[in-house]
Amino acid sequence: MKNRVGAGMRIGARMIAVGLMLAAMAADVWAASDVRSVRLWRAPDNTRLVFDLSGPVQHSVFTLTAPDRIVIDISGAKLVTPLDKLALSNTPITAVRSAQRTPEDLRVVIDLSSQVTPKSFTLAPNQQYGNRLVVDLFDQASDAAPSLPSTTTASAPPVPVTPTQAPPKLAPVPGGKRDIVIAIDAGHGGEDPGALGPTKGQVEKNVTLSIAKELQRQVNAQKGFRAELVRTGDYFIPLRKRTEIARKKGADLFVSIHADAAPRAAAFGASVYALSDRGATSETARWLADAENQSDLIGGAGNVSLEDKDRMLAGVLLDLSMTASLSSSLNVGQKVLGQMGQVTPLHKRRVEQAGFMVLKSPDIPSILVETGFISNPSEARKLHSAAHQQSLSRSIVTGVKQFFEQNPPPGTYIAWLRDNGKIAQGPREHVVASGESLALIAQRYQVGLATLRTANSLKSDVIKVGQTLHIPATSLAAQP
Ligand SMILES: [Zn+2]
Numbered sequence: 392m393k394n395r396v397g398a399g400m401r402i403g404a405r406m407i408a409v410g411l412m413l414a415a416m417a418a419d420v421w422a423a424s425d426v427r428s429v430r431l432w433r434a435p436d437n438t439r440l441v442f443d444l445s446g447p448v449q450h451s452v453f454t455l456t457a458p459d460r461i462v463i464d465i466s467g468a469k470l471v472t473p474l475d476k477l478a479l480s481n482t483p484i485t486a487v488r489s490a491q492r493t494p495e496d497l498r499v500v501i502d503l504s505s506q507v508t509p510k511s512f513t514l515a516p517n518q519q520y521g522n523r524l525v526v527d528l529f530d531q532a533s534d535a536a537p538s539l540p541s542t543t544t545a546s547a548p549p550v551p552v553t554p555t556q557a558p559p560k561l562a563p564v565p566g567g568k569r570d571i572v573i574a575i576d577a578g579h580g581g582e583d584p585g586a587l588g589p590t591k592g593q594v595e596k597n598v599t600l601s602i603a604k605e606l607q608r609q610v611n612a613q614k615g616f617r618a619e620l621v622r623t624g625d626y627f628i629p630l631r632k633r634t635e636i637a638r639k640k641g642a643d644l645f646v647s648i649h650a651d652a653a654p655r656a657a658a659f660g661a662s663v664y665a666l667s668d669r670g671a672t673s674e675t676a677r678w679l680a681d682a683e684n685q686s687d688l689i690g691g692a693g694n695v696s697l698e699d700k701d702r703m704l705a706g707v708l709l710d711l712s713m714t715a716s717l718s719s720s721l722n723v724g725q726k727v728l729g730q731m732g733q734v735t736p737l738h739k740r741r742v743e744q745a746g747f748m749v750l751k752s753p754d755i756p757s758i759l760v761e762t763g764f765i766s767n768p769s770e771a772r773k774l775h776s777a778a779h780q781q782s783l784s785r786s787i788v789t790g791v792k793q794f795f796e797q798n799p800p801p802g803t804y805i806a807w808l809r810d811n812g813k814i815a816q817g818p819r820e821h822v823v824a825s826g827e828s829l830a831l832i833a834q835r836y837q838v839g840l841a842t843l844r845t846a847n848s849l850k851s852d853v854i855k856v857g858q859t860l861h862i863p864a865t866s867l868a869a870q871p
Pocket of ligand 1 (some may be wrong): 579585586595651683
């Protein structure tokens with residue numbers, strides 16, 4: 392008997408404990424999060440809906456057909472914002488409706504004019520935003536849509552590992568005359584505004600897009616060149632996706648345009664950055680790289696992952712091709728910087744190096760152009776003027792053109808011009824990247840080691856990273 396009573400008491404105590412736990416869980420559920428606002432961004436191949444929340448939620452997304460709809464069930468949430476203010480033009484969305492199924496179960500129904508592939512994930516708060524639920528609706532004609540089941544739940548984004556794609560490097564056609572392709576990347580976009588200027592309405596993402604469009608117009612006006620915009624409107628693109636887009640467009644050069652804030656409001660001037668795998672060359676470079684790389688945390692790069700079993704091999708291959716393109720990046724960067732220095736003050740006279748994620752494209756020379764600091768009131772004003780945007784673009788184009796006239800990719804119109812003696816063959820320059828030897832550089836430009844030594848008055852073969860070498864014209868190139 393005694394034992395039984397004891398057992399009964401223990402069970403009773405356990406039941407009370409369970410009861411308390413249930414009460415605690417119920418309290419959690421009752422403290423529903425508010426959906427404070429809903430934002431919508433249209434990209435060329437998808438529509439992104441962002442639900443701004445006051446706290447974490449659980450959710451599920453599913454598709455219905457005839458008529459096409461997407462249903463988003465958000466448990467532990469109530470809607471405190473209207474849904475009829477969303478700009479739905481140019482999207483496959485015809486209407487967004489909601490129903491509060493219980494005080495803490497919200498259902499949002501999206502009516503569609505065509506089928507889409509949904510992908511959803513939640514984002515934890517960061518410096519800029521609170522909890523968010525992101526629903527990306529990929530257009531079905533698009534090849535960018537990830538092959539995911541149409542229903543996803545839980546808070547972690549499913550992570551499709553995008554295999555590193557071989558670049559669509561076209562084999563150079565002998566005597567071919569293709570255009571040299573410049574990928575122009577307007578920094579930030581969508582829910583990632585970038586840096587903010589001192590005056591209301593001065594937002595980096597808008598300045599970068601205006602400059603990118605002007606730059607595109609000017610590049611396209613040059614025979615033998617074609618510009619492709621990585622971002623064409625106000626939407627977010629994860630950093631690695633940006634280089635992926637450039638690669639798909641067959642870019643010979645990647646130029647990322649920014650106008651960031653500096654740690655000191657008084658700081659001013661333009662700078663050009665190339666990638667560094669080691670340390671950043673200056674404190675500003677480090678600071679900016681950190682700020683830029685935050686972009687994916689702000690915008691939610693749900694599909695970026697390097698946790699790939701071929702990572703080691705990829706790393707080795709990356710290092711190999713990176714050295715070649717880094718040297719080109721430094722070279723083109725120096726030319727662009729030199730030209731920009733004629734139209735705007737420079738922050739630093741040399742190309743700086745830092746670990747910018749957006750520059751990590753192993754096979755495409757890449758530079759990041761800081762057109763100025765939007766945090767500086769007078770520079771922010773200039774950056775917004777059409778005249779200044781034009782002259783900045785003109786200087787960038789001149790630098791880029793200089794570089795490609797000296798180093799035209801085989802099979803391009805510019806290479807054809809050079810090979811036919813139609814470009815004044817000025818002296819070429821090479822900026823030494825880490826890991827390069829004089830012999831390697833001589834081999835790359837097909838000049839003799841001794842010729843290279845003489846042209847640069849070198850007493851030994853010791854060269855320094857960042858050093859500019861003059862490359863004498865080869866006899867082959869000099870022939871008409
Ligand atoms: Zn930026």
